Amino acid sequence: MRADARRNRDHVLAVAGDVISEQGVDVSMRDIARRADVGLATLLRHFPTREALLEALLHTSFHELTARAAELEASQAVEGALVAWVRECVAWTTEYRGVTVLMAAAIEDPESALHVSCTTLRAAGGRLLARAQAEGRARDDIDGDDLFALIAMLAWAGDQPALAPRADRLFAVLTDAVLVDAGDRGGRGAEKPAQPSTRPREPRR
Known part of the structure; x- marks a missing residue:
């Protein structure tokens, strides 16, 4: 994985951890993408489910x-x-x-x-x-x-x-x-x- 792609992935994971801690695991993937300031397609490319x-x-x-x-x-x-x-x-x-x-x-x-x-x-x-x-x-x-x-x-x-x-x-x-x-x-x-x-x-x- 390229360095920039890994940085993006790590950023999404860090944000996802915060969002799930606050709102629970039922939070939508769209909300996680929005908080991470990435497109939903980008999030799903890294984590399809x-x-x-x-x-x-x-x-x-x-x-x-x-x-x-x-x-x-x-x-x-x-x-x-x-x-x-x-x-x-x-x-x-x-x-x-x-x-x-x-x-x-x-x-x-x-x-x-x-x-x-x-x-x-x-x-x-x-x-x-x-x-x-x-x-x-x-x-x-x-x-x-x-x-x-x-x-x-x-x-x-x-x-x-x-x-x-x-x-x-x-x-x-x-x-x-x-x-x-x-x-x-x-x-x-x-x-x-x-x-x-x-x-x-x-x-x-």
Whole structure:
């Protein structure tokens, strides 16, 4: 790609990130082009679909969260690693309002530009969950699909003004339901390590 074309592409991505943070993923491609001061045809030449634009915008974050799962797996106890990774995923997804809906759809659509990144991310979380289950620290009747759905639910709640103040409470309820005392897979939740707040981040400007 020529240097000027790459600069244009990077500019569009930067503007798209700001617009999506402000208005959510349902914002029209035409509005993004207008804010980036480019023609719609130029935008579509770089990113023919909304999913392609989001894949380019979120690719680095997907990669970082996948790598983070491996890092936590190697450095923390099983329940701490799982809780920390889920918390980081929830915090990240609240940066782009509505992205969890597209991610959930992309999981089921192999033709989506987001499909590979989303399934890779889901698999990373599934490994952390399976590790906790193998040591009797997480209930064994859920899988990576369930975990991904729970993350999406928490992120959705964080997007809702009426529910956002309860984000930490809802997160605690979820982790208490997923984690169990060692040797008691059907028992009450294990004590969780203290973690930073899950409250949604302020939109980027």
